[in-house]
Amino acid sequence: MLFLMPKDLTRAARWFHALSDETRLQIIERLSDGEQCVCDLTDMLATTQSLLSFHLKTLKEAGILTDRREGRWVYYSLSPEAIEELERLIGSLKPRGRGPRVSLKRCD
Amino acid sequence: MLFLMPKDLTRAARWFHALSDETRLQIIERLSDGEQCVCDLTDMLATTQSLLSFHLKTLKEAGILTDRREGRWVYYSLSPEAIEELERLIGSLKPRGRGPRVSLKRCD
DNA sequence: GCCATTCATCAATGAATCTTGATGTGGATG
C-alpha cells in the first residue's frame, strides 16, 4: 500500500493548490517557452500588475517557479525539478493493477 | 508555443483543485489499492461521514473517481483514464528545452 | 539628490471553500 508521509501529503496538496488557478496555469504555459520578465507577462495575461505578482508569488512559494533579478527587471522561469517531482507524484496516484478491479471484501 | 484552449485550462484548474486537499489525496492513496466502500474509508481516514461524502463528491465531480452502488453500500474507485489525463497534463507543463535558458529579450 | 520605472507588499472587500450537525433518501430486514 502506498503511504505518503504526512509532510509529503501537505506538500503535494500545496503544489496542486498552486496549480488550481487558471491564471497561474497560463503563467506556466507562457514560461514553458522559456524565461519571461514580469512586464511581458503583464502584457500577455491581461491582469493587473499587483494580481500577477500575487500569482507569481504563489507559484514561487510552491517551488514551481524561480526568479532572477536583472537590473530593474525580474525574470521568472519554471523549475524543471518541480515539474519532474509532480510527474512522479501523479505516477504514484495511479491505481496499482494489483487490487481486484471489484472489491472482494463484503461490508456486511 | 503551447496554447491550451480556455476550456482545457478550466478543466485542468478544476482537476488540480480537486487534488489540492490532504484528505482527498488520502482518499486517492487508499483507492490506489483498489475499490473501497465508504464505510471502510470512514474508518481509515478519521473524518466524519458527512465530510468524507463531501470530499468524495468533489473528486467524483472532477472525474477522478467513479462510484458503484451495491445494496446499501457504495464503492468508490479511481478512474484510470483521469490519472492518465493528469499525467499528460503535467507533461505539457514541462519546460521545452527550445527556449533559451536565459531570456535573450531585453526589457529596455 | 530627485524622479520615473519595475515589481512587491499591504489592507480591505467579496467570493469560494471547508467543516459541522441535522435532516433526507434509498435499500435491506423483519
Place this chain on the structure above:
DNA sequence: CATCCACATCAAGATTCATTGATGAATGGC
C-alpha cells in the same frame, strides 16, 4: 409497513483565497 443502516444533502458558520487599489522598495537615469 416500520425500522435500521449506509450514504447523500442541506443550511449555517468558519476559514481560506482571489481581487482591487494604494503604498513601499529597489534600480537606473538625469
